[in-house]
Amino acid sequence: MIYDVIVAGGGTAGSVAAIASARIGAKTLLIERNHCLGGAATMRNVLTWCGLYTLGEDRTQVVKGIADEVLAAQRTLGGLGPVMSFRGVFVPFDPESLKVVLDDLTLGAGVDVRYGAAVLSASRDGNRLTDVTIAHHGGVETFTARAFVDCSGDGDLAAFGGASTRYGNADGVNLGTLGCRFGGIPADVLVTVDQIIDAIAAESFPEGAMTKDRSVIARLPTSADLVVYLASHDYDPRDSGALSRAESNVRKQAWNYLKAIRSIPGCEKAYLASTGPEIGTRESRHLNCRHRLTWPEIMARTSYKDTIALGAWGAEWHDRATYRSAFDYPADKGSYEIPLGCLHSRDTENLFCAGRLADGDRKGGAAIRVMGTAMGTGHAAGTAAALMADDSFSVAAVQSTLRSAGALISQNDL
Numbered sequence: 001m002i003y004d005v006i007v008a009g010g011g012t013a014g015s016v017a018a019i020a021s022a023r024i025g026a027k028t029l030l031i032e033r034n035h036c037l038g039g040a041a042t043m044r045n046v047l048t049w050c051g052l053y054t055l056g057e058d059r060t061q062v063v064k065g066i067a068d069e070v071l072a073a074q075r076t077l078g079g080l081g082p083v084m085s086f087r088g089v090f091v092p093f094d095p096e097s098l099k100v101v102l103d104d105l106t107l108g109a110g111v112d113v114r115y116g117a118a119v120l121s122a123s124r125d126g127n128r129l130t131d132v133t134i135a136h137h138g139g140v141e142t143f144t145a146r147a148f149v150d151c152s153g154d155g156d157l158a159a160f161g162g163a164s165t166r167y168g169n170a171d172g173v174n175l176g177t178l179g180c181r182f183g184g185i186p187a188d189v190l191v192t193v194d195q196i197i198d199a200i201a202a203e204s205f206p207e208g209a210m211t212k213d214r215s216v217i218a219r220l221p222t223s224a225d226l227v228v229y230l231a232s233h234d235y236d237p238r239d240s241g242a243l244s245r246a247e248s249n250v251r252k253q254a255w256n257y258l259k260a261i262r263s264i265p266g267c268e269k270a271y272l273a274s275t276g277p278e279i280g281t282r283e284s285r286h287l288n289c290r291h292r293l294t295w296p297e298i299m300a301r302t303s304y305k306d307t308i309a310l311g312a313w314g315a316e317w318h319d320r321a322t323y324r325s326a327f328d329y330p331a332d333k334g335s336y337e338i339p340l341g342c343l344h345s346r347d348t349e350n351l352f353c354a355g356r357l358a359d360g361d362r363k364g365g366a367a368i369r370v371m372g373t374a375m376g377t378g379h380a381a382g383t384a385a386a387l388m389a390d391d392s393f394s395v396a397a398v399q400s401t402l403r404s405a406g407a408l409i410s411q412n413d414l
Contacts, residue, residue, distance in 0.1 A: 003029045003112075004389035006132055006145040007382065008119050011039020013355030013374035014151030015102045016066045017382030021149070022109040024401060026386035029143055030111050031134055033118040037102035039153065039355075041095055041371055044280040045179025047227050048090040048218050051313040051372030055089050056333035060414060062310040065407030066105070067375035073101040081221040086193070087327045088313060091372075092218040092227070119152065122161030128350045129161045146389035147350045149381045151374075154237055155285030155357050163348040164288040167238070169362045174283035174369075175318035177212070178231040178250035182261055183273035187224035189266035191217060196228070199260040209256050211323045225273055229280070230257050234320040237281045247279055282318060286365065287353040291341025295363035299331045304339035306395045307410045308384075308402060309376035311336050315363035316370070328363060337410055338368060340395060343381050350388050354381040379407055 005021040007014050010032030018030040030037075040046040052067070054060045071091075074080040079097025084090055106113055117134040124130060131144040150157040159165050167173065185191065193214050200213045211232040218227040231253035235246035254275045261270050291304075295315060312335045315328040330336055342359040345351040353359075354377035356369035368377065383401050387393040402409050 001143050003027050003143060003145040005147050005149065005382070005385045006031065006143060007149040007151060008132065008157040009039065009150065009152035010037040010113070011151060011153060011355060011374070012041055012371045013378035014039070014149070015106055016375045016378035017149045017151055017354055017385070018111045019066055019105050019109045020379045020382030020405070021386040022111045024383065024386045026389050028111050029145070030106060030113045031117050031119060031132070032113065032115050035115045036099045037106065038095065038098050040280055041098050044276055044278050045181050045227060045274060046280055046371065047095055047179070047220060048092050048216060049372045050088055050090045050370040051311060052091060053083060053089040054312045054334050055314065055329055059083060059089055060335070062312045062335045062408055062414065063372050063376040065379050065402065065405045067372070067379070068406065069105060070101055070375065073104065074098060077101070078222055086216050088316070090216065092220055094221050094223070119156045119160060122157055124162050124348065127348055129348055132157060147385035148352070149385045150287060150351065150353045150357055151355050151378060153281065153284060153356055155287060158287050158345065158351060158353065158357070159285060161348070161351070163345050163351055165285045166288055167285055168283050169365065171362050173320065174366055175232055175320045175323065176235060176237070176246065176279050176281045177229045177318065178254060178276055178279045179227060179229055180231060180254045180257060180275050181273040182226045182258065182270045183223065184269040184271045185224065185226050185267050187219070191226055191264060191267065193217060195264050196261070199263045202263065203260050205256055210253055228257070232318065232323055233279065237284045250279055251275055282369065283356060283365065285357065286359050287357050288346050289342050289353070289359035290344050290346045291339050291359065293338065293342045293358070293360040293364040293368065295361060298336045298364055298367060301331050301334070301336050301411070303411065304337050306340040307337040308340045308343070308380035308398060309338040309373070310408050311338050311368050311373050313367050313370045313373055315366045317363065317366050330367065335411065335414065338377060340380060340384060340398060343377055344384070352381040352385050354378040376407065379405070
């Protein structure tokens with residue numbers, strides 16, 4: 001079957017990319033290996049929108065457009081919590097609301113969604129991708145398209161299609177962590193980071209039984225379940241053996257964290273509501289693009305002629321050797337521009353990316369990978385791919401189309 005645009009990966013970036021593409025008239029296929037959209041938000045218990053707001057006192061929202069529709073629909077379903085802060089500014093949400101919201105928006109836009117489908121291979125002709133082959137329970141299928149967007153997180157489409165990629169950055173790869181959701185804690189019981197630190201220390205677990213002792217604490221709307229990001233492991237997500245060992249290890253850690261949380265007053269009846277179900281990979285492959293966003297550029301609040309989205313998150317780094325985390329704020333705790341160049345393959349003309357595949361250095365990539373920002377980069381990548389498929393691609397056309405859809409793409413739009 002022939003499409004205009006094929007999007008690999010139905011996380012927040014890929015879902016928004018597919019919606020954007022279809023809405024401007026491109027026949028769009030969205031390939032997702034799981035059986036729901038949302039990616040880390042619905043499959044990894046990453047239940048906080050990060051990157052939507054600046055980190056200062058004013059908390060200015062910098063990601064809009066399709067992202068606003070997602071938030072509004074979640075709010076209508078009672079699945080969106082209040083704006084909160086812990087180092088960064090974030091919004092907790094219920095994953096079940098996001099599943100149905102993304103279903104409604106993709107199907108409403110006319111996207112052809114294929115669940116349970118994994119990218120098996122891709123072909124190219126010169127400097128362009130031509131087709132992608134997927135595997136599912138029904139067998140193997142090959143689809144052709146005029147433009148492609150890789151939002152798979154691990155860069156499968158790009159790597160299998162011969163586009164230039166790299167694993168992490170030369171000076172490090174961000175650590176992965178299992179999102180754990182705990183139920184049975186009354187909504188009026190306040191659980192603090194300091195309490196968790198003290199509870200973990202009091203248990204005197206043997207070395208390796210736990211890895212982190214502090215993280216964001218989120219209480220979800222409706223259920224009031226507590227979500228933390230503590231159980232971590234050093235692994236290469238491209239290596240199925242390493243990934244399998246990591247999954248087993250962090251699930252064991254989750255039960256140790258449950259024991260510690262039960263020792264906090266008011267949490268005696270806590271239980272492990274869900275783990276993951278997948279470990280949360282923060283960084284894997286990057287697409288080598290026409291521009292690599294650097295942390296010095298973010299700190300200088302550099303303006304770009306090809307700006308297509310705004311970021312606001314800081315450089316959130318989780319170290320693989322020490323399991324400690326660091327958070328560097330962007331300049332003035334404000335927003336910064338993201339250029340189209342860091343979403344456009346340097347050697348494959350009709351290939352774009354979004355989400356954590358976007359090209360950035362260690363700190364730059366750590367800042368723009370988060371899900372709120374991913375909706376902004378996904379909106380841009382889907383728009384660019386649709387225009388590429390229509391032979392009407394230009395930076396000006398992408399920017400004009402994004403602004404018409406309500407997106408904020410430069411500092412002047414705030």
